[in-house]
Amino acid sequence: MTKKSMWSLKFSTAALVLIPAAIGINYLGKLFAELLRLPLWLDSIGTVLSSMLAGPIIGALTGIINNIIYGFTASPVSFVYAITSGVIGLVVGIMAYRGWIASIGRALVLGLVVGVIAATVSTPLNILFWGGQTGNIWGDALFATMIAHDLPLWFASFADSLAVDVPDKVATVIIGFLIFRNLPKNLTHMYDRRSEIDRL
Amino acid sequence: MKNGTFYVEKASIVHNVDPLSKLLFVFVSVAITYMLSNQPVVSGVLAFTLLLLLLGKVLHNVLPIIGLSLVLIFSIIVVQGFFHPDRSTVWFTIGSVPIYKEGFSYALLLTLRVLNMVCAFGVLILTTKPDDLVQSLIRKGMSPKIGYVLLSVLQILPQMIAATGKITDAQRARGMETEGGLSTRVKSFIPLLTPVVLNSINDTRDRSIALEIRGFNSTSERTFLHETNHFKYGFVIKILLAASLAAVIAWRIFI
Amino acid sequence: MKSIRVEQLKYKYPGSDHFVLDDISFAVEKGEFIGIAGENGAGKTTLCYALSGLVPHFFKGGYGGNVFIGDMEVYTHAMSELTARVGLVFENPFSQMTGAKFTVYDEIAFGLENLGVPRGEMHRRIQECMKQLKIEELGDVNPFSLSGGQLQRVAIASVMAMKPDILILDEPTSQLDPQGAEEVFQVVEQLSAQGVTIIMAEQKIEKLAAYSDRIFLMNQGKLIHKGTPAEIFSRDDLDVYGIAPPVYTSAARSLKFRQDPTANLPVVLEEMPTSGLEKFSLPTRHVEVVDVKTAEIVVSDLCFGYEKDAEIIKGIDLELSGKPLAIIGQNGAGKTTFVKLLKALLKPHKGKITVVGVKTTDTTAAKLAAAIGLIFQNPNDQIFKSKVIDEVMFGPLNIGQSPETAEANALKMLDRVGLASKKYENPYDLSLAERKLIAVASILAMDTKVIIFDEPTIGQDAKGKVKLAAIINELYAQGKLVVCILHDMDFVAETFERTVILGDGRVLFHGETRAAFGQEELLRDAGLEQPHITQLAHRMGYPGILLRKSELH
Numbered sequence A: 001m002t003k004k005s006m007w008s009l010k011f012s013t014a015a016l017v018l019i020p021a022a023i024g025i026n027y028l029g030k031l032f033a034e035l036l037r038l039p040l041w042l043d044s045i046g047t048v049l050s051s052m053l054a055g056p057i058i059g060a061l062t063g064i065i066n067n068i069i070y071g072f073t074a075s076p077v078s079f080v081y082a083i084t085s086g087v088i089g090l091v092v093g094i095m096a097y098r099g100w101i102a103s104i105g106r107a108l109v110l111g112l113v114v115g116v117i118a119a120t121v122s123t124p125l126n127i128l129f130w131g132g133q134t135g136n137i138w139g140d141a142l143f144a145t146m147i148a149h150d151l152p153l154w155f156a157s158f159a160d161s162l163a164v165d166v167p168d169k170v171a172t173v174i175i176g177f178l179i180f181r182n183l184p185k186n187l188t189h190m191y192d193r194r195s196e197i198d199r200l
Numbered sequence B: 001m002k003n004g005t006f007y008v009e010k011a012s013i014v015h016n017v018d019p020l021s022k023l024l025f026v027f028v029s030v031a032i033t034y035m036l037s038n039q040p041v042v043s044g045v046l047a048f049t050l051l052l053l054l055l056g057k058v059l060h061n062v063l064p065i066i067g068l069s070l071v072l073i074f075s076i077i078v079v080q081g082f083f084h085p086d087r088s089t090v091w092f093t094i095g096s097v098p099i100y101k102e103g104f105s106y107a108l109l110l111t112l113r114v115l116n117m118v119c120a121f122g123v124l125i126l127t128t129k130p131d132d133l134v135q136s137l138i139r140k141g142m143s144p145k146i147g148y149v150l151l152s153v154l155q156i157l158p159q160m161i162a163a164t165g166k167i168t169d170a171q172r173a174r175g176m177e178t179e180g181g182l183s184t185r186v187k188s189f190i191p192l193l194t195p196v197v198l199n200s201i202n203d204t205r206d207r208s209i210a211l212e213i214r215g216f217n218s219t220s221e222r223t224f225l226h227e228t229n230h231f232k233y234g235f236v237i238k239i240l241l242a243a244s245l246a247a248v249i250a251w252r253i254f255i
Numbered sequence C: 001m002k003s004i005r006v007e008q009l010k011y012k013y014p015g016s017d018h019f020v021l022d023d024i025s026f027a028v029e030k031g032e033f034i035g036i037a038g039e040n041g042a043g044k045t046t047l048c049y050a051l052s053g054l055v056p057h058f059f060k061g062g063y064g065g066n067v068f069i070g071d072m073e074v075y076t077h078a079m080s081e082l083t084a085r086v087g088l089v090f091e092n093p094f095s096q097m098t099g100a101k102f103t104v105y106d107e108i109a110f111g112l113e114n115l116g117v118p119r120g121e122m123h124r125r126i127q128e129c130m131k132q133l134k135i136e137e138l139g140d141v142n143p144f145s146l147s148g149g150q151l152q153r154v155a156i157a158s159v160m161a162m163k164p165d166i167l168i169l170d171e172p173t174s175q176l177d178p179q180g181a182e183e184v185f186q187v188v189e190q191l192s193a194q195g196v197t198i199i200m201a202e203q204k205i206e207k208l209a210a211y212s213d214r215i216f217l218m219n220q221g222k223l224i225h226k227g228t229p230a231e232i233f234s235r236d237d238l239d240v241y242g243i244a245p246p247v248y249t250s251a252a253r254s255l256k257f258r259q260d261p262t263a264n265l266p267v268v269l270e271e272m273p274t275s276g277l278e279k280f281s282l283p284t285r286h287v288e289v290v291d292v293k294t295a296e297i298v299v300s301d302l303c304f305g306y307e308k309d310a311e312i313i314k315g316i317d318l319e320l321s322g323k324p325l326a327i328i329g330q331n332g333a334g335k336t337t338f339v340k341l342l343k344a345l346l347k348p349h350k351g352k353i354t355v356v357g358v359k360t361t362d363t364t365a366a367k368l369a370a371a372i373g374l375i376f377q378n379p380n381d382q383i384f385k386s387k388v389i390d391e392v393m394f395g396p397l398n399i400g401q402s403p404e405t406a407e408a409n410a411l412k413m414l415d416r417v418g419l420a421s422k423k424y425e426n427p428y429d430l431s432l433a434e435r436k437l438i439a440v441a442s443i444l445a446m447d448t449k450v451i452i453f454d455e456p457t458i459g460q461d462a463k464g465k466v467k468l469a470a471i472i473n474e475l476y477a478q479g480k481l482v483v484c485i486l487h488d489m490d491f492v493a494e495t496f497e498r499t500v501i502l503g504d505g506r507v508l509f510h511g512e513t514r515a516a517f518g519q520e521e522l523l524r525d526a527g528l529e530q531p532h533i534t535q536l537a538h539r540m541g542y543p544g545i546l547l548r549k550s551e552l553h
């Protein structure tokens, strides 16, 4: 048996079909969070799951396509963040492959890393497109306070993004991890890129 | 999102333009407004975009889409208007709070850009059938598999949303509360979300099988059921768009 | 040349070490109709996968032996080469749609586009198949707005358009209501008459007996017996393999039609005599059934609609208590809506419902959970735990049972549905039929006074149905009120003494099941049929209403 690389660009049908399902999960995570009035977005659980199941490329594709579809069907502003979503999928996929979902403690670290990276990628986009805000009331209040105190724009904007992204991504990765860990074997097998036919 | 996309079926000159030209238009229009910090020019681009919406008979349909970006616009006006780092020219004062001209002028520019971005995407998504766009991209060389993914989301999502009502009922029938304090609501998140996740991942097996047996991985040269729609003016529009983008870039570099 | 040749086929799924297909060999002639019978888990689906190439190409795993489609060896050919030769249609009608096409016409074209069929040819084939499958008028409709029976015909059309030599149908009607199932069977019959080679796994034994040239009886991955329907269903040991013979065969057996014990019994209605029961009288019951006092639901003048001015429930008055009750009626008659109202998941527009003394408008579904349990049609809408036992304990814990009691109750009920040995498994590693039983256990463990089942028999095999009937009777003996929505008239006749017929939001009949099935005109208006056994007895001259196989003597 050969171990195929996580970067393989030959997608199995199962992995491709996972993308629309994951985008649906993203949307429903957000829907239930709104329904239950939770103070988080939880709108990338599907992206995180697809990365854990099928690797960084499928994860990144899920993230990007998610925002494109969301742009078409809900709010064009989300096109801008397609890059962020793609990077989230990429990072989770790589780190999951390297063992960062072996335990809940490691998943917590993964969540923090994803949150910080998401904020880092979003900051230049926020500065370029809307002068630094995120559109989230609490984060933007922090941003306003910081620039009123003449802190540098990039710094205030980064802080704004961090405040918004880190708690959300930590919760998202933890939830994704809990669901992933409990998935039945006969489903996870489908995405296993290493499996081969064993001729008896 | 429940009813699929924003596409509005109408007969108009904008509907008849080919999808790829509209896609290019979105890109060029957004790029121009972000390359130039000149309010009158940006206003002009926005006015042109609005004109296209008018020609496409979808001007009023863009309002709800703008509505979704209102929080962001509001935040831009407040934050940039009041707290912009450049605070030298006092425009006027409300009570004892000074309002600075620089901030507001910047906020206005940003607002115009955001509005133009939303409206430019509006031109694309309100007047283009998603399958037409995807078909055009596939003919231009995009992988049909990615095309499949893009289109299937639009069909699968409403199915998944329809399942949420049943799941909520099923869990409430087993005594789970969805109302109450934060901890009650947090606790019900997993029992609500997990069934859809399991269900949809389980369905991916059936759906993969359905695709496999319909020759999804076939290596034959694929054919198309529908002929290319005869969209008009594609070539001319693309040239014009490319030319305007080039002009703006030149302006930025040389002036 | 044989259409299909299978030689010593062995297969195990990845990560598992037992053979799901164990040394299977057979050959099928062109134009034959082969039925596959066997209980859930026998390996029918896996065999269908093996014939269409999904095993091993999609599922991987351990694969031995050979399968030939015509002269093409499955193992050495890719899926996309095989799909032009073998078409597969399976249980779930929704997940067979590709999801990327917005009309039925385009959906059927999907496979043809992939295979590179020229445009003119494509249109020709699609139109031909739509006609063949009687879906011409659905061409412009979005597939996801169709009924199950229509969807299943679209699925068949989609594979038939690819012009396969062989059509494989894996329980194509198991998730459909009787009307949808009938639509599908009609087109299957027609395709077979046109000479298509068909392999069909199916639990509806009467249909299998009527259509098949030969039947393959499977059990635990082995091919037990290949033979004509008469040979197979005349076996005395069918219950060992978890299947019941056609009702005609059991009737013939009870009426001692067979003088020579080695001779075959009739398996279809046409083989049964048209007389012989003129003087038949129902046996008197030896044991008088004691009437048990149960919890009570009182419904008065109930009205409800999902949208204004479109009432679904149009004034229902019912007092429910005592013997288990079956609710029957066509799709859209309002059955599920009615039980959701009982459970307080919906609030009446008018009228009132009292469940064990509590008015449903004064409470919530969650609070009512301790009094009334509702088992939904689709278990996948509720399952979220990774161990069967935890899933079953979720409800009991919610309504305040202590962890010890909850666990004891859960174990008892898992044992009752026959899943005790699988308590630590992941529900999604089990079959849909088993997940359905988990959902049953998860409600029973809440120990409610009233239990409502919505379509419990869909997807169950003969064994599963026997188990459900026993559970229903036991619950009644414990003083619980059982209400059951059903489409399976044979099951209603065998199990329930009382029946409500719902039609267009009203109660059309409430009373003895025997009387209910005597209302021929009313049944026709409500779009319902008499049970098979009733029809058979009628054909044989019995003037009354026969309900159970055990009543024949």
Ligand SMILES: Nc1ncnc2c1ncn2[C@@H]1O[C@H](COP(=O)(O)OP(=O)(O)O)[C@@H](O)[C@H]1O
Pocket: A186, C013, C014, C016, C020, C038, C039, C040, C041, C042, C043, C044, C045, C046, C047, C429, C430, C431
């Ligand atoms: N994807 C799968 N992975 C692992 N085991 C499976 C899978 N599908 C079915 N099985 C197992 O294979 C056996 C036969 O199942 P199946 O072919 O579905 O039988 P049937 O169609 O007769 O109900 C069962 O024990 C089942 O648990």
Ligand SMILES: [Mg+2]
Pocket: C041, C044, C045, C046, C170, C171
């Ligand atoms: Mg099966």
